[in-house]
Amino acid sequence: MAKRKIKKAVLAYSGGLDTSIILKWLQDEYECEVVTFTADLGQGEEVEPARQKALDMGIKPENIFILDLREEFVKDFVFPMFRANAIYEGEYLLGTSIARPLISKKQIEIAQQTGADAVSHGATGKGNDQVRFELGYLGLNPDIAVIAPWREWDLNSREKLLAYAKEHGIEISKKHMDENGNPKASPYSMDANLLHISYEGLHLENPAAEPEDDMWLWTNSPEEAPDEAEYITITYKKGDPIAINGEAMSPATLLKTLNDYGNKHGIGRIDIVENRYVGMKARGCYETPGGTIMLKAHRAIESITLDREEAHLKDELMPKYAKLIYNGYWWSPERKMMQAAIDATQETVNGEVKLKLYKGNVIVVGRSSDESLYSEAHSTFEEDEVYNQADAEGFIRLNALRFIIEGKKQPERIASLIKNNEE
């Protein structure tokens, strides 16, 4: 395929080895100007060093964008998703998936500002991230050109990459070399942001193998976690957490604080085989300390403030919502549509949840709210003034009426139900 003509490309640039190689490759292969975009999403690494690296590779100062997106990330992406109690395939809290749409959006904005006609990312051709980035790009700018080097080049192994770097004078940090200065075996494939850190590859490619202890970078193991439980209280307003132990915090600070609690108490390790959108199964390990706490707390505050059928409809929609985000459809009309339904329920999700954190466990020990729908008078076992027990008979008899009629008119269907159950 003949290379397209590209004038200027905005690259999602971490400053690390892989995206530095991409930067160079874009300059060489496309002979285009490159704009670098480096975001602080709370991944826990300095972003400023990327500036010097970019300058060293000939990027003009005005083409270097380094942005602190932590508050926007948590407020406009993480929190709306947690309002939905989103979990993919029963386990995964979508930590990587939810960061991609924000990166896409910023790249498109920077392309607009700088007059770039292309965007580029460092995701491979076998994963979900390429889809998430590019659905974002094309969803927000249908005319943008997309360059996905991993699908175009032939640097399809660790060795070839390092050789390319050496050949082009790209600095290889020590973590990629052994003590003799030779290229080290590939590390885990990792991704981190304020919500989580993920691990794929290597040892994990065997789904029967337990992860090595030293793979986990954030959390204490439950064994290492303190022997003493700790209690915290989270305050919710309109479905979002706004304070911990009574102290109001910005979204990013709040999530960071929950991460600290979770890391300390060994909370939020996940080890799964998941189904990728591009068709294969993949083993992934994740640490989502704060998110694991938030999910539990949000369900707890909803348990006293949401109407039953709102809660059930949310539960029925959730798998579809989680799938949308996993597959990269944040910037879609159907996500907006589902979000409208979810958000319509969160106005009254206000109050406090008390949690006990202990060696990997997040235990809800109390919930309270001025908007509670819990009525002690109705749930007590003693007699009350508000509930007429006789009502239950009519309730049951009319709910059973279709069975009664069926049983009278077509009695053999009962036998069929029973037989079916015993097979």
Added chain:
Amino acid sequence: MAKRKIKKAVLAYSGGLDTSIILKWLQDEYECEVVTFTADLGQGEEVEPARQKALDMGIKPENIFILDLREEFVKDFVFPMFRANAIYEGEYLLGTSIARPLISKKQIEIAQQTGADAVSHGATGKGNDQVRFELGYLGLNPDIAVIAPWREWDLNSREKLLAYAKEHGIEISKKHMDENGNPKASPYSMDANLLHISYEGLHLENPAAEPEDDMWLWTNSPEEAPDEAEYITITYKKGDPIAINGEAMSPATLLKTLNDYGNKHGIGRIDIVENRYVGMKARGCYETPGGTIMLKAHRAIESITLDREEAHLKDELMPKYAKLIYNGYWWSPERKMMQAAIDATQETVNGEVKLKLYKGNVIVVGRSSDESLYSEAHSTFEEDEVYNQADAEGFIRLNALRFIIEGKKQPERIASLIKNNEE
């Protein structure tokens, strides 16, 4: 309401105080013959003593039915439900709900055998269990009369009940009396079977209050659990567990064994506010040690053996399925219909899951199966022969086509998406 004429009633009889009072009350109020039915569902109490108590209250020997239903309970009710990964409202494993349809079925069968024209149960008029029992009764015999004493009598407090017992010479066991022989304050409302034990009432009626430590009867607390983790392996066949650590076990034995593991390691405590079918919210605490392990293990074996879209469709149907069982619709055509869909996926859910149990945590550390769909060749990050990375471009571009067209034809909709996200 004039009492109906009842000839003979089959009572779900535990041998405890409440159902003994009901037995007497049925004899007095309905002047009918009573058949007692006492089931061993693994609740952990002897069932044989119920025989003597029934005889003492004048029940004819041939009208006393004491059945060991543990295997049938686990095989035909618990296991099919776990194939669906059923959870109600994100937390509750349906331990009480799933036992009711079996009790209903047996009562109807015994009514048929003994020529009884009525059935009776000891569930109150404010709870879900009355619905579950009676939908079962009427679903399996539309002509049966149902007697729900708690909805009919005026013994609507602990004190009145104990007075009635005393007056009618019903033995009150010591656990209902304090050291002076006076009636003790009401205990928690509890229900137990092989799958779980539940607690409601008292202290729990305040959803902001943490349960008292000594309420929990089955499990060690995570704090008390061993400091050493333990590994177990569960073998699955057609979606059901059949062996632990390579040792084949009957369904009930297997669940009992998992309960032992769970109790030891502090696994399976649940503390929630749930939405009852009869309309109010209620606080409930549950211990489901073996079930908690099974849910995690079943999802893990499914993760390598199920096709992606099967798994997702199961996840979308699950909340509805769980609600059916919670609400008491086991014996309904729609449960049968959903079960057909679920079971159609389980033929290939075979293999082994290795778990680590530690202080409340159930951690999947390995899964393997001869029927695995996991392909290391496809998920590896190195180059491979089986996957053409270039395919991803077409995949993404066609999935994005509706956005591209929208963006070109109606560009203002993009602005609306972004604006909407920031609100």
Added chain:
Amino acid sequence: MAKRKIKKAVLAYSGGLDTSIILKWLQDEYECEVVTFTADLGQGEEVEPARQKALDMGIKPENIFILDLREEFVKDFVFPMFRANAIYEGEYLLGTSIARPLISKKQIEIAQQTGADAVSHGATGKGNDQVRFELGYLGLNPDIAVIAPWREWDLNSREKLLAYAKEHGIEISKKHMDENGNPKASPYSMDANLLHISYEGLHLENPAAEPEDDMWLWTNSPEEAPDEAEYITITYKKGDPIAINGEAMSPATLLKTLNDYGNKHGIGRIDIVENRYVGMKARGCYETPGGTIMLKAHRAIESITLDREEAHLKDELMPKYAKLIYNGYWWSPERKMMQAAIDATQETVNGEVKLKLYKGNVIVVGRSSDESLYSEAHSTFEEDEVYNQADAEGFIRLNALRFIIEGKKQPERIASLIKNNEE
């Protein structure tokens, strides 16, 4: 059951025989003041005569409320429902169901204004309408007392009703008597408003019997309809129709106009057996002339203005939405939640639909919109600049990847799929 003490009751009063009997009965049985509420919902009968009748029965002038609700009915109830393309059980356009929540709301408002402590309606104890009325009452005022005479009195046959009327001096209009002044056999049970007229009972109770020709009151039969087709154009704005043939109309006028077209051309007769919320099946016949046209037109304008996945998600939610309305849950948080999702899609549902009306047929013959997402360039069969046909290969191969992996790893599953299909 002892009669509750009622001070003042707001009765949904049509002025007809049945609700006149109820009025009298309320006065006698409850010895309470009665407030009459008569609504013009477009049922096609004068509402003013109800005033004199009420006065004749001793109702104070300030207790007589006669309201023209036609615009509110169509704008705030019918139109939102049609945005969802709601159909119950594949056929029924919910004409009765959608009127009940408005009546409930007005009764509660009038109770508030007049200081009434009760509301009452004339729906029977076997139908859905009692549920719809009362869920509305209790949803909007939890303390209101509800009087449902049909469930309380013993006037459970036509003959007893007429006897009661005679005895209490209630005027029996000629349509209830034969030529000799004797009570006539009961008519069809009917309900009408701007959206539809319904028929139940009599001859229809045999589901194998065709309705009699003279039952249908509104529409021409297709046979009687003109031999010449007629074309009309409906203009949509934000999902609601706002003009016919370019002439802007208020909601009620627009629906009335569509009814005229539909009646003339034999459009909108429905004959079904439906499943009532209270548990039994019932035969119903309906005429929904304008609604039938609107449903077709709304789908057509959506077909060019909605994104595919919005449209599909609407289709997936629709049966649940329709069921909510059928069952009487308009005033529920879950309806509000679903409406939020639906309305979030309708902002862009603008444009024109051209229809051909002919002997029962509503045929879409054209749709156009400034907000169209239809791209002739993309759908043409000739070559184009905007679509790369090669993309389809990657799209297909990645969508097939799970099958390819399954086929390679577990080939016997293919055989099972095929075998299953042939059974």
Added chain:
Amino acid sequence: MAKRKIKKAVLAYSGGLDTSIILKWLQDEYECEVVTFTADLGQGEEVEPARQKALDMGIKPENIFILDLREEFVKDFVFPMFRANAIYEGEYLLGTSIARPLISKKQIEIAQQTGADAVSHGATGKGNDQVRFELGYLGLNPDIAVIAPWREWDLNSREKLLAYAKEHGIEISKKHMDENGNPKASPYSMDANLLHISYEGLHLENPAAEPEDDMWLWTNSPEEAPDEAEYITITYKKGDPIAINGEAMSPATLLKTLNDYGNKHGIGRIDIVENRYVGMKARGCYETPGGTIMLKAHRAIESITLDREEAHLKDELMPKYAKLIYNGYWWSPERKMMQAAIDATQETVNGEVKLKLYKGNVIVVGRSSDESLYSEAHSTFEEDEVYNQADAEGFIRLNALRFIIEGKKQPERIASLIKNNEE
């Protein structure tokens, strides 16, 4: 892209111009042996002439497969789909979609028999059919090579195709030429089988334009249809039609007979803008005469034989099921899973439906079944012995309980509901 090495390819060959060009092109470009497969699916054209044409192009007699698939098509594909009442986007009866999986399956079987390593089809790169064919191929044989000439060659216009045909001596039938023997403008893109005939392209590419009268090939227009209505009765067994007017018929004969009725009475024309799986909207017109009758009849027989919740769950699953088939996922585990749920309900769908056919209208005028769940005793308006009207009060009050509690505890939510409705 270098051409893959292909030994032998099975081509879906109609005998028409396009697939004859493909045949030749395969021989030339791939230098491979070609096996032709021509199926009679009831498209209404002779299939035997394809044999001579194939021979003329050098195909060996043993490589020519001409199969009558009409019975298998209707029995194993059309009927199972109609059990689901499948409709795509509210209108389309999936006539093209449902034929593709059978063709795919046969091609794979013939490839197996003849030792072919590739399959090929004549669908373009912009449509759904390529997806449907190829998901079938790859779902049934993961190793098969797929050749999609329309995505590979550069014959991307009518003119180039005809030029290619002329150059290679492929006979061009008169319908492709004008009176002077010059290539005629392209016809509608059409597809036909026993279930339907479809039209796309040309004049239809403007969604505002009404189809030309002479486009429709099968049905009378409603105007041309007889002035006299006709009544027919369809007998159902386990959800499938088995007889018309009491005369038992094979599946294909039955559908053919219904087509004759429908064509005569102007039934089954559909004109829509649909959303293609590959991402764009497309205008399509369809004639599905027999299918339109079957859909109506099947719903009618279900209306008296299915339990309410079975019917509702079917309605909720239907859009997803229809989408699966539209998108080409017949041979998927998720379709099998949904079919299991659907089929589990059809055991009792037995009985007779009487229909009136008149000028485009299919009117249900009666349904009867030995397995009916309709109970006249329960639905009558007169008093009865089987239903206690007082039960309705309890039913309503418990269904309203969550509103009552909400209204008492959080009264401002009521105001919010009302306000929301008026916006």
